[in-house]
Amino acid sequence: MTGRGTETEVAPPTTDGDHERFAHYVRKADIVRANVEGVPVVALCGKRWIPNRDPDRYPICPTCAEIRQALFGKG
Numbered sequence: 001m002t003g004r005g006t007e008t009e010v011a012p013p014t015t016d017g018d019h020e021r022f023a024h025y026v027r028k029a030d031i032v033r034a035n036v037e038g039v040p041v042v043a044l045c046g047k048r049w050i051p052n053r054d055p056d057r058y059p060i061c062p063t064c065a066e067i068r069q070a071l072f073g074k075g
């Protein structure tokens with residue numbers, strides 16, 4: 001678990017017809033809402049999609065990582 005001061009969570013990409021294989025950083029509140037309401041999340045890099053709950057690991061989206069580091073000062 002990441003913890004204090006970090007309001008983002010890594011969301012896996014959808015495997016349903018999505019060519020991307022990156023996990024993106026998304027606000028935790030967005031992920032919760034996506035899971036409950038089935039609405040798309042918006043990643044830090046601006047990507048919008050409906051995440052699945054697949055626990056598989058994906059490489060982190062470099063754009064998201066860069067933005068998150070700028071926001072929180074740690075990777």
Ligand SMILES: [Zn+2]
Binds near residue numbers: 047061062063
């Ligand atoms: Zn991203």
